[in-house]
Amino acid sequence: MSQIRSIVVPDIGDYHEVPVIEIACKVGDTVTAADTLITLESDKATLDVPAGVAGMIVELHVKPGDKVSMGSIIASLKVGAGETVAAAATAPSPPPPASATTAVSDDIDCELLVLGAGPGGYSAAFRAADLGMNTVLVERYATLGGVCLNVGCIPSKALLHLTAVIDEAAHLASAGIAFAAPTVDIDKMRAHKSAVVGKLTDGLAAMAKARKVQVVRGVGQFIDPHRLEVSSTGGERRTLRFKQCIIAVGSVAVHLPFLPDDPRIVDSTGALELRQTPQKMLVIGGGIIGLEMATVYSTLGARVDVVEMLDGLMLGVDRDLVKVWQQQNAWRFERIMLQTQTESVTAKDDGVWVKFSGVDAPLRYDMILQSVGRSANGLRIAADKAGVTVSERGLIPVDTQMRTNVSHIFAIGDVVGQPMLAHKAVHEAHVAAEAAAGQKSHFDAKVIPGVAYTQPEVAWVGVGEDEAKRNGRAVQIAKFPWAASGRALANGADYGFTKLVFDVQTHRIIGGSLIGPSAGDMIGEVALAIEMGADALDIGKTIHPHPTLGETIGLAAEVAHGGCTDLPPPRKK
Secondary structure, X not given: OEEEEXXXXXXXXXXXXXXXXXXXXXXXXXXXXXXXXXXXXOOOOEEEEEOOXXXXXXXXXXXXXXXXXXXXXXXXXXXXXXXXXXXXXXOOOOOOOHHHOOOOOOOEEEEEEEEOOOHHHHHHHHHHHHOOOOEEEEEOOOOOOHHHHHHOHHHHHHHHHHHHHHHHHHHHHHHOOOOOOOOOOHHHHHHHHHHHHHHHHHHHHHHHHHOOOEEEEOEEEEEEOOEEEEEOOOOOEEEEEEEEEEEOOOEEEOOOOOOOOOOXXXXXXXXXXXXXXXXXXXXXXXXXXXXXXXXXXXXXXXXXXXXXXXXXOOOOOOHHHHHHHHHHXXXXXXXXXXXXXXXEEEXXXXXXXXXXXXXXXXXXXXXXXXXXOXXXXXXXXXXXXXXXXXXXXXXXXXXXXXXXXXXOEEEOHHHHOOOOOHHHHHHHHHHHHHHHOOOOOOOOOOOOOEEEOOOOOEEEEEOOHHHHHHOOOOXXXXXXXXXXXXXXXXXXXOOOEEEEEEEOOOOEEEEEEEEOOOHHHHHHHHHHHHHOOOEHHHHHOOOOOOOOOOHHHHHHHHHHHOOOOOOOOOOOO
């Protein structure tokens, strides 16, 4: 006895309304589970959607040009009762039940398995391969690079660059160079962003191939300490055996449970899609990601409100930097509501209405960005079946070699804790891969720099002035105002400054921060100085090129040791 099965679009990552570019079958065709039914074209890659079940096509529900999302019906198949079937719409986590799969493929056996292909994951896989290990890389999405490359760091910086040019062009009017108001083509902006991402993802795929790293697409969950089951988007399951494993599954954006399901309410991934250019926008959360996206949307014409439960924006950054940042960005915001709670959110036809504590009446918005942090994915991979300890918050404890409590399983990146930054994950990845290869590598970074890629940029590393004061640590603060920098004056960045923090006892630098253009490019010098144990003389006596913004680091060090001639002489005590 046969039955009719509906075949639907499987999990295709963070994509919605993806166009169908090709139909690979017709009514009456007999297909196997692995046969492609349709091909989709996202902004990053083409995706083949398999049948996931053997049978005969009795109806096609899509045609070229149609737009589909996860769960959209593709076709109806007549399936024989004696066949094992696979529903293509299996959710990524948890994996589909055994009764919903096709045949199990041959196991893959490898020396090292890396679960997750973000910056940490692919770096671990590539480093392990370079060290001669037979390596398999498991990734849920169609392209390598993870959140950072596909829907995070890279696309956001592409958009921030474009909007920074718009802002800079407007500022030039005060110097006698005026341009007409820009004409913004949102579709071309998206295409530019996608082209940047595409070049990088294509490059990663080529490097994986060159290193003979086998990439397996699907959602991975542990079966036991030496096996991982991978469920593909078509419903097929594969069992991968490994001698050692590196967990690099990252994190996901925290979703506030009281927010309604509405396309006008987005997380950072949705914001990067530029689906709309709202007139009024609310950012829930005063952290870096939300403020970066506020920078993009405000330049494109949105009036932005920010609501934050705590008492400041960019918490963790010295308040004198944040004060300057707010002064420079005051024009972007109608309201910055600190120590304020979002009490209710109601989606209506005319907008999304939000009630805040301390505000009498609800306020209307065209778009809401929820940006209240990220949650580690440690609880999504059945780590307990491998014996790996995972906290209630999804974090995996590790030692300095990035080993978990199970000696042959390592973990890196967001899943091991703060700071959740790509550059930290990459360094942890190298340590884990080298340790897995038998080297005596350890993660012993003294400091990890942070950057807000807003306008202006804010960058910091090590112990800040505010932190030192809270902890009662005796420090010397050396600050060089960019108003005394010829390059900063020429660039219209005289509001900026460079601040260095030195330990009074050892005289060594322990922290530093900058605000202004290219602050993120310069903070690496401060991080290196801390790692090398430099003091003010080491930094100040290092010749920096003039005129540059980078020389303000050397000048701040000169302030510390009393040799700066670019500022008025210090008052005698």
